[in-house]
Structures are given as C-alpha cells and as structure tokens.
Amino acid sequence: MIFPQQRLRRLRKNGAIRRLISETALNVDDFVAPLFVREGIAEAQPIASLPGIFQHTRDSLKAEIDEILNLGIPSIILFGIPAKKDATGTEAWNPDGIVQQAITDCKSVSGDDLVIMSDLCVDEYTDHGHCGVVKEDGSVDNDLTLDLYKKIAVAQANAGTDLIAPSGMMDGQVAAIRQALDENGNLDIPILAYSAKYASGLYGPFREAANVTLENSDRKSYQQDWRNKREAMNEIKADLNEGADMIMVKPAITYLDIIAQAREITDVPIGAYHVSGEYAMIKAAGEKGWIDEKQVAIEQLTAVKRSGANFILTYFAKEIASCL
Ligand code: PBG
Numbered sequence: 001m002i003f004p005q006q007r008l009r010r011l012r013k014n015g016a017i018r019r020l021i022s023e024t025a026l027n028v029d030d031f032v033a034p035l036f037v038r039e040g041i042a043e044a045q046p047i048a049s050l051p052g053i054f055q056h057t058r059d060s061l062k063a064e065i066d067e068i069l070n071l072g073i074p075s076i077i078l079f080g081i082p083a084k085k086d087a088t089g090t091e092a093w094n095p096d097g098i099v100q101q102a103i104t105d106c107k108s109v110s111g112d113d114l115v116i117m118s119d120l121c122v123d124e125y126t127d128h129g130h131c132g133v134v135k136e137d138g139s140v141d142n143d144l145t146l147d148l149y150k151k152i153a154v155a156q157a158n159a160g161t162d163l164i165a166p167s168g169m170m171d172g173q174v175a176a177i178r179q180a181l182d183e184n185g186n187l188d189i190p191i192l193a194y195s196a197k198y199a200s201g202l203y204g205p206f207r208e209a210a211n212v213t214l215e216n217s218d219r220k221s222y223q224q225d226w227r228n229k230r231e232a233m234n235e236i237k238a239d240l241n242e243g244a245d246m247i248m249v250k251p252a253i254t255y256l257d258i259i260a261q262a263r264e265i266t267d268v269p270i271g272a273y274h275v276s277g278e279y280a281m282i283k284a285a286g287e288k289g290w291i292d293e294k295q296v297a298i299e300q301l302t303a304v305k306r307s308g309a310n311f312i313l314t315y316f317a318k319e320i321a322s323c324l
Pocket of ligand 1: 119120122124167168207274277
C-alpha cells in the first residue's frame with residue numbers, strides 16, 4: 001500500500017533530494033542593506049538594540065560600501081541622521097545635508113555596481129519625530145508635507161540617488177515625488193513606494209538607530225492599522241496609479257499574508273522590509289542561546305521570499321550573504 005505521507009517522506013530523505021525539489025532559494029541578490037549615516041560624529045557608533053549595525057560617519061560608510069560590494073549585495077538603502085533637527089526637517093532637503101553627501105560618497109565608491117536607494121521621509125530630521133509637518137492640534141498636515149517631500153526628492157536626485165523610497169505614508173506622496181523628479185529631469189529614477197506600512201511595534205530599535213523620539217504620540221493616523229488587510233490592497237493600488245515602479249510591505253514576518261495577496265494583484269516587483277524589531281528579536285534570543293540565530297534568520301527571510309517578495313530590506317544582509 002502506498003500512503004501519500006510515505007511518498008512525501010521519501011522526498012525528504014537526504015540533503016541532495018531536498019535541494020533538488022526545493023521551491024524557494026534565498027540568494028544574495030535578494031538583499032537590500034539598510035545603512036545609517038550620522039552627521040557630527042568622529043567614529044562609527046554601535047546601535048545597542050541592533051547588534052552589528054552602526055551609525056556611520058561618511059568615511060566608515062564608504063568602507064561599509066566596499067564590504068557590501070565584496071559580498072555581492074546588490075543594493076543599500078540610506079537613512080541620514082542630522083546634527084540638528086527642527087520642526088520641518090530642513091536638513092532633509094539641504095543640498096549639503098548628511099544624506100545628500102552620503103549618497104554622493106556611496107556613488108563615488110560603487111558607481112553602477114550597487115543600487116543606492118534613499119529613504120524619503122522627515123522623521124529622522126524633525127525634532128518631534130513625525131513623518132510630516134505637525135499642525136497646532138498635533139495632527140500631521142498631509143498636503144504641506146507633500147511640498148517638503150518634493151524638495152527632498154530633488155535634493156536626493158541631484159546628489160545622485162539611484163532610487164527613491166518614500167516611507168512617510170502621506171496620501172499622494174508618490175504622485176508628488178514623481179512630478180518633482182520629472183520636472184527636475186530625473187525621468188529615470190524609479191520610486192519604490194512603502195505602500196503597505198503598518199503602525200507596528202517593531203520599529204523600536206530603528207528609532208534608537210535614527211535618534212527619533214516620539215513623545216506621547218504615535219503614527220496611527222497615517223500608518224496602517226494592523227487589523228486591516230483590504231486597506232493594504234487599496235494603498236498598493238493607489239500608489240501604482242500614482243506611478244510607483246515597485247511597492248513594499250513593512251514589516252515582513254507578521255504581514256506575509258499581505259505580501260502574498262499583493263503578489264496576486266500586481267506584477268511589479270515587491271519588496272518587503274524585515275524591520276529593526278524583527279532583527280532585534282532574533283539577535284536577542286540568539287544571544288541568550290535560545291535559538292540558532294542564523295537558522296532562524298534564513299528561515300524567516302526565505303519565508304518572506306516564499307510569500308511572494310522579490311527582494312528584502314534586512315539588517316541581516318551582510319551576515320547572511322556571507323553564509324549563503
Ligand atoms: C520612516 C521609517 C521608519 C523605518 C523605515 N523608514 C520608521 C518608522 O516608521 O517609525 C523603520 C524601519 C525599521 O524599523 O527597521 N522614515
């Protein structure tokens with residue numbers, strides 16, 4: 001008698017046959033490494049909640065780019081931390097601002113061998129930590145914020161970015177940025193829209209990394225409610241209509257259903273952001289010896305790919321690239 005279970009077991013007998021029939025392979029080509037560059041520090045600073053990740057100086061960032069190129073990782077995404085923050089995040093569009101300088105630095109090291117993505121938002125640049133202009137009643141002014149985003153897009157484009165990734169979740173941000181880029185002559189800079197970005201508890205370590213403090217406040221009025229799935233499809237369709245070239249789902253592991261459904265409704269490339277809290281949880285449990293860090297990282301990142309993502313923004317990029 002042949003039981004179907006026995007047939008399945010026969011196909012798991014050894015590593016070679018498991019490899020032969022495997023459906024999903026994690027590859028170094030899937031990775032985008034998030035990098036932080038901070039103005040006004042003399043040396044790279046470790047980030048306590050993200051072991052192995054640093055706030056870079058302009059020089060240490062260039063050295064990091066060399067390592068990333070040597071590992072064969074195809075892309076990075078840059079986040080800037082200015083020395084001075086203010087109410088509107090002026091440093092985000094200063095042509096000599098830290099992230100603009102860093103984009104130019106990275107480009108000078110990597111040429112076309114690396115896709116330099118720049119995150120476009122103001123939360124790392126504002127003193128209140130919101131992703132836009134805050135009105136007197138404490139709410140974020142969507143349309144005023146779009147004007148700032150346009151200026152940032154032009155500044156990043158002029159600095160030489162390869163791709164812009166708006167993460168602020170303002171309505172109409174993709175159309176506004178596309179228009180600003182086209183008017184500036186940057187028809188060839190693609191937009192990766194953080195389309196389905198949830199108001200997650202998993203961004204904690206990022207806020208330490210980017211020196212962002214959100215006092216007595218949250219982002220639930222513009223980031224998505226994690227109880228909702230259909231809403232994410234509306235966000236994705238809206239961004240595609242506005243001209244997004246690729247879309248992103250964030251965080252990753254708690255939103256695999258969103259990635260899978262996004263895969264059904266669009267044929268553009270889909271990115272997933274395995275965020276700071278996802279990385280930190282694995283690192284912390286690994287440090288305690290409760291889990292095998294590398295195995296869990298590979299398992300999670302492979303699951304993200306299996307669910308339908310084409311590429312993954314992950315703090316594990318370097319570590320896992322070197323053992324694939
Ligand atoms: C906003 C932005 C955030 C992250 C990426 N872009 C922070 C936030 O929305 O609070 C978080 C990424 C992570 O947690 O790794 N500019």
